[in-house]
Amino acid sequence: MSNPGNKTPVIGIVGLGYVGLPLAVEFGTKYQTIGYDICRARIKELQSTKDSTLEVEAEKLQTAKHLSYTSDPKDLRQANVYIVTVPTPIDKHKHPDLTPLVKASELLGKIISEGDVVIYESTVYPGATEEICAPILEEESGLKYLNSANREQLSKGFYLGYSPERINPGDKEHRVTAITKVTSGSTPEIADFVDELYRSIITAGTHRAGSIKVAEAAKVIENTQRDINIALINELVMIFNRLNIDTEEVLKAAGTKWNFLPFRPGLVGGHCIGVDPYYLTHKATEVGYVAEMILSGRRINDGMGSYVVDQVVRKMTQRRIDVIDANVLVMGLTFKENCPDLRNTRVVDIIREFQGFHAHVDVFDPWVDKSTAEAEYGPILIDEPDQGKYDAIILAVPHKEIIEMGINKIRALGKPEHILYDVKYLFPADKTDARL
Amino acid sequence: MSNPGNKTPVIGIVGLGYVGLPLAVEFGTKYQTIGYDICRARIKELQSTKDSTLEVEAEKLQTAKHLSYTSDPKDLRQANVYIVTVPTPIDKHKHPDLTPLVKASELLGKIISEGDVVIYESTVYPGATEEICAPILEEESGLKYLNSANREQLSKGFYLGYSPERINPGDKEHRVTAITKVTSGSTPEIADFVDELYRSIITAGTHRAGSIKVAEAAKVIENTQRDINIALINELVMIFNRLNIDTEEVLKAAGTKWNFLPFRPGLVGGHCIGVDPYYLTHKATEVGYVAEMILSGRRINDGMGSYVVDQVVRKMTQRRIDVIDANVLVMGLTFKENCPDLRNTRVVDIIREFQGFHAHVDVFDPWVDKSTAEAEYGPILIDEPDQGKYDAIILAVPHKEIIEMGINKIRALGKPEHILYDVKYLFPADKTDARL
Numbered sequence: 001m002s003n004p005g006n007k008t009p010v011i012g013i014v015g016l017g018y019v020g021l022p023l024a025v026e027f028g029t030k031y032q033t034i035g036y037d038i039c040r041a042r043i044k045e046l047q048s049t050k051d052s053t054l055e056v057e058a059e060k061l062q063t064a065k066h067l068s069y070t071s072d073p074k075d076l077r078q079a080n081v082y083i084v085t086v087p088t089p090i091d092k093h094k095h096p097d098l099t100p101l102v103k104a105s106e107l108l109g110k111i112i113s114e115g116d117v118v119i120y121e122s123t124v125y126p127g128a129t130e131e132i133c134a135p136i137l138e139e140e141s142g143l144k145y146l147n148s149a150n151r152e153q154l155s156k157g158f159y160l161g162y163s164p165e166r167i168n169p170g171d172k173e174h175r176v177t178a179i180t181k182v183t184s185g186s187t188p189e190i191a192d193f194v195d196e197l198y199r200s201i202i203t204a205g206t207h208r209a210g211s212i213k214v215a216e217a218a219k220v221i222e223n224t225q226r227d228i229n230i231a232l233i234n235e236l237v238m239i240f241n242r243l244n245i246d247t248e249e250v251l252k253a254a255g256t257k258w259n260f261l262p263f264r265p266g267l268v269g270g271h272c273i274g275v276d277p278y279y280l281t282h283k284a285t286e287v288g289y290v291a292e293m294i295l296s297g298r299r300i301n302d303g304m305g306s307y308v309v310d311q312v313v314r315k316m317t318q319r320r321i322d323v324i325d326a327n328v329l330v331m332g333l334t335f336k337e338n339c340p341d342l343r344n345t346r347v348v349d350i351i352r353e354f355q356g357f358h359a360h361v362d363v364f365d366p367w368v369d370k371s372t373a374e375a376e377y378g379p380i381l382i383d384e385p386d387q388g389k390y391d392a393i394i395l396a397v398p399h400k401e402i403i404e405m406g407i408n409k410i411r412a413l414g415k416p417e418h419i420l421y422d423v424k425y426l427f428p429a430d431k432t433d434a435r436l
Numbered sequence: 437m438s439n440p441g442n443k444t445p446v447i448g449i450v451g452l453g454y455v456g457l458p459l460a461v462e463f464g465t466k467y468q469t470i471g472y473d474i475c476r477a478r479i480k481e482l483q484s485t486k487d488s489t490l491e492v493e494a495e496k497l498q499t500a501k502h503l504s505y506t507s508d509p510k511d512l513r514q515a516n517v518y519i520v521t522v523p524t525p526i527d528k529h530k531h532p533d534l535t536p537l538v539k540a541s542e543l544l545g546k547i548i549s550e551g552d553v554v555i556y557e558s559t560v561y562p563g564a565t566e567e568i569c570a571p572i573l574e575e576e577s578g579l580k581y582l583n584s585a586n587r588e589q590l591s592k593g594f595y596l597g598y599s600p601e602r603i604n605p606g607d608k609e610h611r612v613t614a615i616t617k618v619t620s621g622s623t624p625e626i627a628d629f630v631d632e633l634y635r636s637i638i639t640a641g642t643h644r645a646g647s648i649k650v651a652e653a654a655k656v657i658e659n660t661q662r663d664i665n666i667a668l669i670n671e672l673v674m675i676f677n678r679l680n681i682d683t684e685e686v687l688k689a690a691g692t693k694w695n696f697l698p699f700r701p702g703l704v705g706g707h708c709i710g711v712d713p714y715y716l717t718h719k720a721t722e723v724g725y726v727a728e729m730i731l732s733g734r735r736i737n738d739g740m741g742s743y744v745v746d747q748v749v750r751k752m753t754q755r756r757i758d759v760i761d762a763n764v765l766v767m768g769l770t771f772k773e774n775c776p777d778l779r780n781t782r783v784v785d786i787i788r789e790f791q792g793f794h795a796h797v798d799v800f801d802p803w804v805d806k807s808t809a810e811a812e813y814g815p816i817l818i819d820e821p822d823q824g825k826y827d828a829i830i831l832a833v834p835h836k837e838i839i840e841m842g843i844n845k846i847r848a849l850g851k852p853e854h855i856l857y858d859v860k861y862l863f864p865a866d867k868t869d870a871r872l
Contacts, residue, residue: 179693180694207688209685209689210685214681214689215689221672226695228729229664231729232729235730236657239719239723240562242720242725243562243563245562245653249646250650250654253645253654254655256643258615261665284675284678287678289674289675289678292735292736293668293732294668297729
């Protein structure tokens with residue numbers, strides 16, 4: 001394969017997190033690949049074949065014979081194809097925070113040369129790659145962005161691609177090579193090139209979208225759809241709790257219909273499901289459409305931590321257990337079970353709400369690196385919960401270690417009178433005191 | 437099998453529409469079954485082995501050796517198990533219209549005797565069977581409603597069951613016997629009896645829910661989930677249209693992810709998806725929860741007819757085609773393709789919106805019985821559309837006859853300058869002038 005300048009692809013990857021590293025490793029088995037990350041500690045651990053995100057095992061890392069790691073941007077100059085896999089989070093107003101994307105584009109603008117292709121994998125709203133990133137690259141490089149509209153007039157410049165990441169952290173079945181990848185490019189020829197490049201490593205194949213905007217839109221709606229579906233189940237929980245109906249029982253009955261979708265209630269955290277919809281609603285608002293459906297889903301899901309605490313406090317009060325100065329144990333902190341990923345975990349809402357009631361919160365999570373978590377959330381993590389200490393216990397994340405403890409060992413952590421609340425249906429309804 | 441009074445089941449079915457007839461036919465192959473319908477014309481056609489809903493073929497009707505049809509309530513007295521399959525529509529304020537359910541309960545109250553079981557199949561909100569139907573049956577019969585809470589004290593009375601219908605009109609794959617059926621009863625013994633009774637005809641098996649309320653809730657959320665998912669796609673359409681992105685192209689790209697759900701935009705009509713959510717939100721509001729998610733889905737889906745007309749009128753205006761006195765052809769009237777079912781079709785919104793613009797609307801639908809449709813919607817149906825007559829053509833329902841006509845024959849119905857709008861992605865995007 002050759003890129004449009006007929007050069008052998010040399011790949012520079014910007015951002016070596018959950019998305020960039022697995023990709024760098026796959027490309028690094030076939031092509032000369034330079035993996036760049038701004039974080040020196042990350043480069044160091046990768047150079048010693050350790051991946052603290054647990055996405056790529058040491059043996060796998062070693063298979064990438066042509067992959068080198070660096071935190072020096074100058075090392076990226078050898079590349080002619082760049083792939084940007086930086087995070088696209090939201091700020092405290094829930095607006096897109098494009099800072100990492102802008103910084104990566106500024107960095108690449110100083111590095112790229114004529115004929116190079118810059119492919120973005122970060123989730124954005126439709127239009128962002130061409131409206132935000134292209135002008136920065138143009139400005140910094142002095143080169144022109146070449147696309148279907150201008151390539152007849154211009155011949156010198158750089159090209160863009162967009163191929164959204166579909167990484168599912170902790171999912172060992174759906175690894176990067178096993179998930180069909182959507183590809184796109186700024187001209188038909190570049191779209192073909194980008195598609196071929198990915199097809200050479202993605203065994204599940206690719207889907208070449210008609211334009212960059214379509215590929216951007218496809219990505220942002222995937223997680224929006226999950227968000228909405230979980231929001232509906234969360235809304236059902238709030239209705240059925242008022243009607244004294246157990247939601248899990250209803251979901252089991254409905255689940256016997258061939259086309260009922262098996263979503264479950266819960267907190268919606270993580271780097272994508274709780275974030276991506278805000279990218280889409282941001283752009284929708286810009287063009288005059290307030291996305292009521294998507295925003296109401298976000299409102300419900302963002303309110304579930306507070307709802308859980310309301311339910312627990314109500315139950316405590318009914319049993320005459322004081323909330324003020326109560327000891328509360330939250331079991332699980334990550335945004336998803338059996339992985340160490342803390343990004344945008346909404347368990348934090350439960351902790352903060354309890355702290356607002358002057359309760360003392362301990363968090364037990366065997367998957368979490370204590371110092372990483374405490375840097376963000378303060379000194380709340382404990383190594384082992386004490387027996388008989390707690391007025392309320394919240395089963396927040398279904399890590400296998402928590403399930404394996406079993407109901408009796410968990411109950412033993414509570415005072416003689418305590419409330420055990422099950423956010424994730426870890427145990428049968430009659431074994432706990434309340435649940436979503 | 438025997439019912440709790442150790443009598444051989446004799447089954448009385450109240451309502452012989454899309455739900456009642458297929459059920460009566462199945463029970464009628466095994467048990468003495470009396471099929472009752474208030475409409476004499478319906479009884480007459482069934483007695484001559486014709487089903488105008490096209491759900492049951494003549495040969496199939498003839499297999500029900502033990503099934504008789506009547507419109508005389510007295511004939512129901514022989515039964516000891518009653519199944520109510522009357523419609524549960526909404527009124528013009530979108531509130532549950534329980535009139536048919538109340539009428540059926542009044543009728544049965546005059547007929548039932550001690551030990552009888554009354555099973556409801558109609559979609560209702562959680563609690564309706566016991567809160568609305570049970571008191572009417574008690575009042576009319578002078579018998580007590582026996583349930584888990586009172587059966588220790590009382591021995592004489594009637595029992596209730598609830599087993600929600602899951603009929604999918606026009607779907608020959610998922611027929612009544614091929615869809616797992618949720619069952620429930622007012623005492624554990626009656627729940628077992630109801631479950632066994634259905635299991636004797638449902639080859640796909642049954643799911644015995646823990647209570648009537650759970651079974652009611654399970655049913656009402658099934659269609660609510662579909663409604664919400666279509667509403668999301670409709671919202672995406674409205675966003676992507678503003679961004680000049682073709683929604684179908686985005687859905688195709690997103691559909692290459694293993695867990696993306698393949699919903700399509702469109703009008704949401706019919707007897708259930710556009711109706712059931714209002715039952716749930718009605719009850720939710722009663723207990724103090726305004727279901728923002730479900731209601732925003734309803735708002736979007738109920739507005740799609742109007743949105744389509746806005747889009748067409750905008751397109752017509754851009755091409756300087758007058759809307760006032762324009763000839764508009766709407767192709768398809770039923771709420772779903774390849775079946776004659778007109779219940780709650782939202783194509784009507786398109787017709788009424790155009791009429792509001794002083795346009796003349798013709799409707800072509802080869803599946804629809806002209807007199808039935810005109811009784812409800814006025815003289816809008818035509819046998820064959822004229823060539824070269826129309827300023828705008830709306831492809832509203834993907835009946836196979838419409839698809840088979842092909843784009844050229846459809847275009848030929850329009851004036852030299854006309855707008856062809858594709859609600860259902862019948863044709864590729866570049867073959868029509870606009871689409872959802």
